Amino acid sequence: MAAMKPTQQREYGVKEIAKLFPSLMKIKKKSLRKKVAAVWNEAMTTGCGGKGWTFAELRAVKFTLLAGDIDMKFVEHLNSCARQCIAITDVLKKSFRCRIPIQRDYLIAGALLADVGKPLEYDKDPSGTVVQGKFGQQLRHPFSGVALAYKHGIPAEVMHMIATHSHEGDKVERSIESIIFHHADFVDFDIAKFLGKRAAKKREA
């Protein structure tokens, strides 16, 4: 384990985590908000192969390592997904006469926590490039995300979203909240892939 950085010794609470993820404040139940912040605090301070991430370092992380050279950032993606989930819920509510049972607080919490395992999945190589670390090769973020969430008493409905949001969940019947998040996630991801391909073509030309 690398030496502790001074930034690691502090705890990030709701106020600080909400600076990274403003949608945290859209969670109505205060105790859930607190738990979501506690999970993020642990991910930030213990991730990166044990070195931890500062806010600035996390903000600089690319949205995905799988899409080539694009300018979309990881933190922006999480905020985009949380906002998309809220917007989708509002549209569904207005569009259908029948009531679609969506647990809004759980949806927002799940959107903010789906990728909380990524700070653990990712590490930095000696040159400072963000890569999938040793830990991440064994446990991709849906798994480590659930482990972290369980530790902090996150409800099962929200852990279900973390567990099933990615392709690992393709064989599971996703809840309504998980369906919504999964699609929002792939709106961003498919666009990132598209932009990555286009950037690669430009470089070849």
Ligand SMILES: [Fe+2]
């Ligand atoms: Fe993910």
